Amino acid sequence: MSVVLQKAQQAKAAAQAMAHLAATMRNDALLALADALEHEQAYLLTENELDVKDAREKGTDEALVDRLMLDSGRIAGMADALRTLARQSDPLGTVTEGRTLYNGIRLRRVRVPLGVVAMIYEARPNVTADAAGLTLKTGNACLLRGGSLASRSNISLTRVLAEAGIKAGLPEHWLQSIETTDREATYELMQLRGLIDVLIPRGSASLIASTVEQAKVPVIETGEGNCHLYVHKDADPAIIAPIAVNAKTQRPGVCNAIESILIDEVAAERFAPLIIEALAPYGVVFHADSTIYALAQGLDTKPSLKLTPANEDDWGREYLALEISMKCVSGVDEAIQHINAYSTHHSESILSRDYEAVSRFLEEVDSAAVYANASTRFTDGGEFGLGAEIGIATQKLHARGPMGLEALTSTKFLLEGDGQIRA
Amino acid sequence: MSVVLQKAQQAKAAAQAMAHLAATMRNDALLALADALEHEQAYLLTENELDVKDAREKGTDEALVDRLMLDSGRIAGMADALRTLARQSDPLGTVTEGRTLYNGIRLRRVRVPLGVVAMIYEARPNVTADAAGLTLKTGNACLLRGGSLASRSNISLTRVLAEAGIKAGLPEHWLQSIETTDREATYELMQLRGLIDVLIPRGSASLIASTVEQAKVPVIETGEGNCHLYVHKDADPAIIAPIAVNAKTQRPGVCNAIESILIDEVAAERFAPLIIEALAPYGVVFHADSTIYALAQGLDTKPSLKLTPANEDDWGREYLALEISMKCVSGVDEAIQHINAYSTHHSESILSRDYEAVSRFLEEVDSAAVYANASTRFTDGGEFGLGAEIGIATQKLHARGPMGLEALTSTKFLLEGDGQIRA
Numbered sequence: 001m002s003v004v005l006q007k008a009q010q011a012k013a014a015a016q017a018m019a020h021l022a023a024t025m026r027n028d029a030l031l032a033l034a035d036a037l038e039h040e041q042a043y044l045l046t047e048n049e050l051d052v053k054d055a056r057e058k059g060t061d062e063a064l065v066d067r068l069m070l071d072s073g074r075i076a077g078m079a080d081a082l083r084t085l086a087r088q089s090d091p092l093g094t095v096t097e098g099r100t101l102y103n104g105i106r107l108r109r110v111r112v113p114l115g116v117v118a119m120i121y122e123a124r125p126n127v128t129a130d131a132a133g134l135t136l137k138t139g140n141a142c143l144l145r146g147g148s149l150a151s152r153s154n155i156s157l158t159r160v161l162a163e164a165g166i167k168a169g170l171p172e173h174w175l176q177s178i179e180t181t182d183r184e185a186t187y188e189l190m191q192l193r194g195l196i197d198v199l200i201p202r203g204s205a206s207l208i209a210s211t212v213e214q215a216k217v218p219v220i221e222t223g224e225g226n227c228h229l230y231v232h233k234d235a236d237p238a239i240i241a242p243i244a245v246n247a248k249t250q251r252p253g254v255c256n257a258i259e260s261i262l263i264d265e266v267a268a269e270r271f272a273p274l275i276i277e278a279l280a281p282y283g284v285v286f287h288a289d290s291t292i293y294a295l296a297q298g299l300d301t302k303p304s305l306k307l308t309p310a311n312e313d314d315w316g317r318e319y320l321a322l323e324i325s326m327k328c329v330s331g332v333d334e335a336i337q338h339i340n341a342y343s344t345h346h347s348e349s350i351l352s353r354d355y356e357a358v359s360r361f362l363e364e365v366d367s368a369a370v371y372a373n374a375s376t377r378f379t380d381g382g383e384f385g386l387g388a389e390i391g392i393a394t395q396k397l398h399a400r401g402p403m404g405l406e407a408l409t410s411t412k413f414l415l416e417g418d419g420q421i422r423a
Numbered sequence: 424m425s426v427v428l429q430k431a432q433q434a435k436a437a438a439q440a441m442a443h444l445a446a447t448m449r450n451d452a453l454l455a456l457a458d459a460l461e462h463e464q465a466y467l468l469t470e471n472e473l474d475v476k477d478a479r480e481k482g483t484d485e486a487l488v489d490r491l492m493l494d495s496g497r498i499a500g501m502a503d504a505l506r507t508l509a510r511q512s513d514p515l516g517t518v519t520e521g522r523t524l525y526n527g528i529r530l531r532r533v534r535v536p537l538g539v540v541a542m543i544y545e546a547r548p549n550v551t552a553d554a555a556g557l558t559l560k561t562g563n564a565c566l567l568r569g570g571s572l573a574s575r576s577n578i579s580l581t582r583v584l585a586e587a588g589i590k591a592g593l594p595e596h597w598l599q600s601i602e603t604t605d606r607e608a609t610y611e612l613m614q615l616r617g618l619i620d621v622l623i624p625r626g627s628a629s630l631i632a633s634t635v636e637q638a639k640v641p642v643i644e645t646g647e648g649n650c651h652l653y654v655h656k657d658a659d660p661a662i663i664a665p666i667a668v669n670a671k672t673q674r675p676g677v678c679n680a681i682e683s684i685l686i687d688e689v690a691a692e693r694f695a696p697l698i699i700e701a702l703a704p705y706g707v708v709f710h711a712d713s714t715i716y717a718l719a720q721g722l723d724t725k726p727s728l729k730l731t732p733a734n735e736d737d738w739g740r741e742y743l744a745l746e747i748s749m750k751c752v753s754g755v756d757e758a759i760q761h762i763n764a765y766s767t768h769h770s771e772s773i774l775s776r777d778y779e780a781v782s783r784f785l786e787e788v789d790s791a792a793v794y795a796n797a798s799t800r801f802t803d804g805g806e807f808g809l810g811a812e813i814g815i816a817t818q819k820l821h822a823r824g825p826m827g828l829e830a831l832t833s834t835k836f837l838l839e840g841d842g843q844i845r846a
Contacts, residue, residue, distance in 0.1 A: 016763060020787060099808055105797055107807060114819050115789070193635070197819050212616070216636065218820045239842035246844035340439065362837045364443060366538070374528055374840030383845070384530060384836065385522055396537050396620050396833035397641045398821040410819035413807065414785045417797030419662035421669035422806070 003180065004188045007143060008116065008195040010173035015115045015141035015197075017171035023090040026136055029168040030086035033132065034079035036164030037157075041075050047156040048125065055123075055149050068123045068150050078129040081388075085133045088387045091405040092139050105417040111409050113139035115197035118189060120211060122147040122203040128157040131202075132175050134390055136165065138408040143196070144177040145186055147203075155179055190215035198408075202391060205318065220399060220407065222391035225255030225346035226318045227376045230335045230361065231271050232352035233264040239373060240271055240351055241278035246375040247349070249282045253320050255392060256347050256369075256379040260315065262335050265328035268295060272326070277301055285323040287314040292326045315342040332357045336364045343367055346394050347376040368394060368401035426603065427611045430566060431539065431618040433596035438538045438564035438620075440594035446513040449559055452591040453509035456559070457502035459587030460552065460580075464498050470579040471548065478546075478572050491546045491573055501552035504811075508556045511810045514828040515562050528840040534832050536562035538620035541612060543634060545570040545626040551580040554625075555598050557813060559588065561831040566619070567600040568609055570626075578602055613638035621831075625814060628741070643822060643830065645814035648678030648769035649741045650799045653758040653784065654694050655775035656687040662796060663694055663774055664701035669798040670772070672705045676743050678815060679770050679792075679802040683738065685758050688751035691718060695749070700724055708746040710737040715749045738765040755780045759787045766790055769817050770799040791817060791824035 037044070048070040055065050091111060098108040117140045121127045128144060135142035146154035158177040165174055178185050190199060193216050200220045201211035212219055229247055231240055247258040263271050272295045276286065280301035287310040288296055296307050314325040315338070329335045332350075339348050349371035350361040358372045369379040379402060381389025386404030393399045399407040460467070471493040478488050514534060521531040540563045544550045551567060558565035569577035581600040588597055601608050613622060616639050623643045624634035631646055652670055654663055670681040686694050695718045699709065703724040710733040711719055719730050737748040738761070752758045755773075762771050772794035773784040781795045792802040802825060804812025809827030816822040822830040 016787075016789070019789070101801075101806065101808060103801075105801065112789075213639065218818065220820075236842065242844050243842065250845060358839075362839075364439075366439070366442070366535075367835065369836040369838060371838045372840065374838060374843040375845055377845035378524075378526075378528065378838065378843070379836075383524065385524060395641065397643075400833050401836050410823050412790065413792040413802075413824050415792060415794045415797060415801065416781075416785075417795065419659065419666065420797040420801070421665055422673060422798055422800035 002188060004178055004185050005192065007173075007176050007178060008189070008192050011116045011141040011143045011176060012195050014171045014173040015113070018139050018141050018174055019113045019115075021139060021170070023092070025169055026139065027086040029165050029170050030082050030133060030136060032164045032168040033129075033136070033161050034082040034086075036160050037075055037079045037082070037129065040160045041072060044075060044153070044156050044160065045070060045072070047152040051150055051152045060149065064123055064149070068125065068153070070125055070153065074126065078126055081130060082133045085137045085388050088137065088405070091137065091409055096411055103417075103420050105415050105420050108414045109411050110414055111406070112412050114408055114410050116141050116143060116195060117408055118143040118145070118196045118199045118217070120145045120186060120189070120199065120201045120207065122207060123149040124203070125150050125153040125157055127202055128154050128177070129161065132158075132161045132165075134388060134405065134408060136170070136174070137388070138405050140197075140408055141173065142175045143189070144175070145189055146177060151179065187214060190217060193217055200391065220391070220393055220403070221395045222393055222403075223255050224318055224344045224394060225257070225392075226260065226316060226342065226344045227256060227258045227346050228260045228262060228339050228343060228348045229258045229376070230262045230329075230339070230348070230350045231264065231267065231275070232332060232335075232350055232354060232357050233267040234354040234357065235267070235271065235351035236353055236373070237271070237274065241274050243349070243351060243375050244275045245278050245282070247377055248279060248284060248324055249322065250377055252322050256376050257320070258324065258349075258376055259318050260325040260327070260342070262327050262329045262338060263292070264331055265291060268292060268328050272296065273299055275326070276305070279324065280305055283322050287323065287325040289327045291328045318344065332360055336361060340364075340366050344394055346392065347371065347379040349374060349376050368392070425611060427601055427608050428615065430596070430599050430601060431612070431615045434539045434564040434566045434599060435618050437594045437596040438536070441562050441564050441597055442536045442538075444562060444593070446515065448592055449562065450509040452559060452588050452593050453505050453556060455587045455591040456552075456555065456584050457505040457509075459583050460498055460502045460505070463583045464495060467498060467576070467579050467583065468493055468495070470575040474573055474575045483572065487546055487572070491548065491576070493548055493576065497549065501549055504553060505556045508560050508811055511560065511828070514560070514832055519834055526840075526843050528838050528843050531837045532834050533837055534829070535835050537831055537833050539564050539566060539618060540831060541566040541568070541619045541622045541640075543568045543609060543612070543622065543624045543630065545630060546572040547626075548573050548576040548580055550625055551577050551600070552584065555581075555584045555588075557811060557828065557831060559593070559597070560811070561828050563620075563831055564596065565598045566612070567598070568612055569600060574602070610637060613640060616640055623814065643814070643816055643826070644818045645816055645826075646678050647741055647767045647817060648680070648815075649683065649739060649765065649767045650679060650681045650769050651683045651685060651762050651766060651771045652681045652799070653685045653752075653762070653771070653773045654687065654690065654698070655755060655758075655773055655777060655780045656690040657777040657780065658690070658694065658774035659776055659796070660694070660697065664697050666772070666774060666798050667698045668701050668705070670800055671702060671707060671747055672745065673800055675745050679799050680743070681747065681772075681799055682740060682742050683748040683750065683765070685750050685752045685761060686715070687754055688714060691715060691751050695719065696722055698749070699728070702747065703728055706745050710746065710748040712750045714751045741767065755783055759784060763787075763789050767817055769815065770794065770802040772797060772799050791815070
């Protein structure tokens with residue numbers, strides 16, 4: 001039997017036990033996990049340093065090395081996140097509906113764990129602690145497959161967390177990582193129908209796409225955000241630049257940052273300069289359609305404008321960088337049509353004081369989060385009041401938009417009778 | 424461009440329009456569909472007769488021919504189902520949660536259609552009308568792929584329904600069927616990520632398994648039911664035989680019929696004869712473990728007992744026929760363990776008057792519907808009070824157990840602000 005299959009079977013057995021632990025038990029274990037991270041900090045940092053050293057020797061990009069690196073602040077951050085989870089209200093056991101049927105059978109629908117949650121991710125060791133905490137809080141068993149660049153960090157983190165959990169009373173194999181770094185192991189994991197209840201890829205667009213492409217187990221797709229800001233002709237001029245700057249520059253590398261701005265053409269002369277002059281000082285590269293290109297050329301910005309003509313490919317691009325496409329539209333109809341055609345259906349915002357334009361945009365834009373007069377940067381489980389966040393789903397089944405703990409649960413129907421048979 | 428791709432793109436365009444029709448419009452269209460079925464009955468029956476004739480000439484099994492065949496009663500049944508749907512409350516637009524965030528943004532989560540719903544099915548023409556009705560009620564566009572045996576019936580039904588819908592104001596291409604009968608078309612349909620929002624296979628276990636295996640688009644898995652009845656030592660003797668008979672014999676070919684009976688070994692001598700003597704007159708074949716085999720041999724039943732020793736394979740089999748496996752267990756622990764290992768996680772029932780045994784069974788059995796002291800035959804959207812049923816999901820993501828109209832919907836977050844940016 002392969003190691004992957006063996007671990008998946010062990011996870012399935014552990015999931016049976018995990019499902020029936022009281023909330024107190026799961027929360028105490030979360031606190032024990034947090035303590036263990038702080039206790040074993042020296043060991044964790046040593047292992048992480050080896051990963052970092054190897055990564056640099058391989059000439060890894062410094063941005064990636066930064067994501068890989070742990071320090072005592074980041075370990076404290078992981079521990080804090082686990083303690084916060086322990087304080088959150090319990091996602092299990094909620095009766096989501098209930099009634100007495102015509103024949104006297106008492107029906108309840110109850111929230112239960114999914115079973116075995118698997119995650120595939122890249123070189124961010126914090127995902128290891130995060131995944132362990134989220135699956136423990138939701139009563140699931142957890143099977144992890146981290147990136148090879150972070151293998152020592154992930155192995156040491158998994159070891160510390162798994163042992164702390166077992167000491168706190170969790171079943172053996174509640175948390176495991178697949179430690180081989182070959183691709184076949186990942187592929188095999190994706191095929192284990194009946195053992196893996198859900199697989200969540202966390203990381204780059206290419207990781208997510210390849211998982212969706214290859215997996216036979218159920219996948220929750222997160223992430224990609226080609227988000228739009230649509231500036232309607234009746235937008236409040238005072239909020240345009242602040243929202244454009246916040247949505248584009250606050251964290252350009254995240255999925256809820258905007259990648260494209262649409263402007264009503266009748267208002268382009270008034271509004272495009274406000275946006276361009278506000279974004280230019282951040283070094284933003286503009287991919288502009290012909291109208292906006294012409295308008296931008298006339299502007300005197302410092303530093304001098306990074307301006308290029310947009311082509312068809314730009315409308316679908318998620319730059320994840322200080323770049324943005326800009327396009328004129330004839331009005332709310334074309335804006336909605338363009339967004340529904342090119343968006344990844346993550347987050348979009350209209351700026352307008354016109355009641356009908358706002359209403360139509362909210363109704364007709366087919367995305368997980370649709371805003372009026374606010375930055376798209378709020379699309380986040382914490383900001384939405386959902387507590388801990390698993391990720392942001394861009395699919396429509398099971399979960400859409402920021403996913404709270406409920407996304408790692410299912411329900412079952414319980415029916416109690418006294419001898420009823422079907423007529 | 425292939426026909427399948429073209430139809431999927433047309434469906435996607437139609438879905439945009441479908442999503443924003445008022446409930447009145449959708450309900451009026453449902454009534455128009457029902458009227459059209461009755462109006463065009465002669466044409467529909469003629470086309471269906473040709474399918475039936477061909478099927479018989481090919482030597483098709485009469486049970487399958489029966490499922491294929493239409494008559495005026497069955498057409499009236501389809502029309503009635505559409506009229507019932509029109510009267511059901513609207514699944515769209517419900518605000519499932521809402522709050523004002525700390526920064527003043529007003530958040531609402533609203534129920535919306537999925538988009539394009541595709542169904543793959545076999546030789547049951549009634550699925551055509553059913554799928555059209557369910558997707559229309561939920562504001563989705565519908566793309567159908569029926570079995571080749573029913574091709575004329577499906578083409579004619581789709582034509583009548585699609586035209587009636589368009590006359591009632593639905594967008595062109597709201598309902599389409601893929602009329603070629605080659606397998607590549609089905610395969611192609613399963614690959615259209617971004618165009619098909621959900622694919623639901625309806626029919627045999629092999630159809631469902633091959634769809635899950637091949638599809639890259641999101642699939643809702645329905646169906647297979649290896650359901651168990653567990654007779655605990657403290658079961659009320661008066662309800663054992665009636666429930667066993669109802670759950671096994673009322674409709675042996677459906678997924679919520681039982682396929683296996685577990686009995687506490689200390690009670691086998693008392694209870695096994697009750698069950699066997701009650702089921703034998705229906706011609707049930709018993710696959711019994713050694714204890715029950717020995718007990719059964721001593722019974723004097725009419726007709727004489729159809730008894731064979733059970734082997735390991737029997738515990739996982741869905742007979743869908745007048746056959747059943749029977750096994751002794753040491754108690755509630757072994758019963759739960761056996762069910763969680765061999766069940767398809769559909770429906771299971773315990774018969775017991777013991778509080779702890781019932782509580783543990785309800786808590787620990789990992790199936791979509793878990794019963795105490797009732798027949799598993801109730802697992803059904805109508806019986807559960809969910810209204811129209813799409814199918815019974817045996818997966819855990821998105822929907823589990825009987826699926827009502829909500830299973831064909833998603834949600835989106837709407838956020839209204841007045842200039843908020845993220846700190």
